[in-house]
Structures are given as C-alpha cells and as structure tokens.
Amino acid sequence: MRISELSRRSGVPVATIKYYLRENLLPKGEAVSATQSRYSEEHLKRLRLVRALVEVAEVPLGRIRSVLRAVDDPELDLHTLLGFAQYAFTQSPEAPSGDDPDWQRAEHRTAELLAQLGWQAHEASPARGQLVQAVAALERLGTPPTPEMLHGYAAAAHRTAELDLDCVDPGMPREATVQQVVTTSALMEQTLTALRLLAQEDESARRFGRGPWQHERPEDGGAVEGRARE
Template sequence: MRISELSRRSGVSNATIKYYLREGLLPPGRATAATQAEYDESHLRRLRLIRALTGVRGLSVASAKQVLDASSAHQTDTHRLLGIVFGIWPSEAGRPETQADGPPEPSPEAAALIEAMGWSVSDYNPARQVIDQTLRTLRSLGIDYDWQTLLPYAELAARTARHDLDRLDTITDPLEKAEQAVLLTFLLEPALMALRRLAQEDESIVRYGDGPDAPPSGEARPPGHE
C-alpha cells in the first residue's frame, strides 16, 4: 500500500509517518520509484504499536524506538515481549529501556504480598512501588491498611489478569499482541474503576436499604436481589 493508505488505515497522519521513518521507528518501505514506496501489513502493525506506546503509555519517541527494537528482537518469546512493552524487562544493558538509572526503590510491602500470593514478578515492575506508596498514603491519613489487607484484592486482581490474558491468547501476531496488551492494560483502567464505583452504589443499597427517601432514579429493585 502507498503511504496515504497506511495513514488512512492506521489513523496516523502522513507527516507523522514520515517523521517515524526518518527517526527509524518504522523501517523503510519497498521503493517503487524515486519518491514512492510500498508498505505492507507489518508496517501497519508496527505503526499501531508505536501509537499505543507513545499515545497510551506516554513514552517519548526515543524510548518507543528502544522498546520497538527490543520487541522485534524477541517476537518469539511472548512473555519477554510483554515484559518489554510494559517496561519491566531489562534490555541487553540489564535494565528496562524506559527506567532511570539506579536500583528500584525498595518496596517491602509489595514484596511480602507477592511472596504470599506465590507470584513471580520482576524486581523492575513499577507496580511494586505503587503498592508501598499507596499504603503509606493511607496510613498518613489514619487508615490502618497493610499488605495483608490487600490480599483479598490481590485474589480478585489475579482473576482480572486471567481475563486480560484470555483476550490476548486469541491473537497470534506478536506485535499485534504487544499492542493490544498495552491498550487493554492502560485504557481499560478507567472502566474497571468505574465498574467498582457502580458496584459500590449497588452494594450500598443492598446493605443500607432505601432509607427514608427513595433514590432519585428510583428503579424498582429486581426480585431476588438481596
């Protein structure tokens, strides 16, 4: 396909595609004339992964290029490929491409939780720090949570992750799988948190009843829902 069709099918502008070609994020097409080249499906898949990494994960173009190069080199190893696009798998230099220098900040509560769950998780997974930071914030506000309080949530997270990977299992092309992993992990987060809030409201009605006043949108409670 010509660059104009590649642009139409990927949703990425002509000018941006040319910029990616100059920066080496996208390999050159097959030259058909002095100023024309043909692109194929591999270009389209790579463009979509670039868009996911720069748009959704928020990487710089330089970081995205490092991730893409590493992804291309490890297409046959799905676990490593996913680790690379999530930034939790070290590059040849021994460290994730997109992390600053220095060892990761210690996160003893995440480590205890991961051990209790029997999970295998890279020391570089940045979610470790998020666990410890969140618990520190809650305690500074007087809520006495620790990693053990999070265990029931961790069990539910494990089921959520299985649903996530069920979806990825249906995809055979490795770069497409990497793209979908990024999109589903990052873009689904607002919806998952929204589902929790909807469920909280329902559970609040179940527990605390309809109170002195009926709710404003006043749907009748379906029978048998107690």
C-alpha cells in the same frame, strides 16, 4: 502503497507518519526510488498499533519505541516479550532517595505481601517498584493500605492476569501473538480501569448515593449548585 495512501487509510497526517519514521516508531518503507517508498499492510498495522497506544493508552512515544524494539526481535519468546512489554510500559520510580522511612516500610509491606502470595517477582521489577511507590505514598498521606486490602486487590489482580493470559495462544503465529501481548498489556489496562470506575459509580450509588452521577465539571464559574436532586 505510498505514504499518502497510508495516511488516508490510517487517518494519520503525512507529517506525523514522517515523524514516526524519523523516530523509528515505524520501519522505513521499501525504497523504490530517491523520492518514493512502498509501504505494506504491515506498516498500516504497525501505525494503527502506535496510534492506539498513543491515543487510547496514552503511552509516551519513548516507551512505545522500547516495546516495538522487543516486538521486532525474533529471538524473544513469549514470556520474555511479556516481560519487556511490562518493563516498557511501566515508569520506573527511580531512586527511593535512600533513607526514606515511609519507603522502607512500604518495601517491607510489599515483600511480605508477595511472599504470602507466593508470587515470584524479580527484585528489580518495575511493577514491584511501582507498587512500593504507591504504598509509600499512601503511608505518607496517613492512610496506609491494610494487608487485608492488599490481599483483596491482589486476588482481583490475579483474576485479571489469568484473563489477560487466556487470550494469548502460544500456538498462533508470532506476529499475531505479539500484537495480542502488547494490546493486552496496554489496552486491557484502559478497559479494566474504565470498568472499575463504572463499578465504583454503581457501588457508590448503592451504598450512599441516590442514582447515577451528574457529570458536570466543577469548572470556573460554579455550575456546582445544580448537583444531584435533593
């Protein structure tokens, strides 16, 4: 198909497709002449994947590029690919600025937690870094997470990880599996977050509330006065 058809079928403007082509988020089409290339169903699938990642999961294009590079590497096995996907999707918290006492304590808490859980995590894992960063931030705000809480969250996280991997079938063709891996990493995250928020709403209503939330924004001009019935 031509670029205009690719645009029509995906709902993405031609200019944006050209941009993705330039940015190596979409492989070039097969050049038919100097002014025409042919795009396949694979291109359409890839484009839809990129759009889902951009629109729904809000992954920056740079990280999407990294993931796709790994996806397109036929050498990588499933386990390694999952690792790359994780690496690409997680923002590395970079320099801990050295001698931050809160960071040190967070490092210690994290190491202890992982040891108790028996999880083997790479020392330089970005997820580990993110965990330390979050714990350090909580320390700094004066509300450090208790080991019990962390264990509780870890148990829930472990349950979701099992579910994540349940839908990855190593016997399927690589293409399909790869898509599954990437969508699992990114879109299931969104799903899980949304479910958690909905569960919070329900649980909050049960504990201290009087029904579901009123969803008005506290935008400029008030509108705050008309909150839940009193």
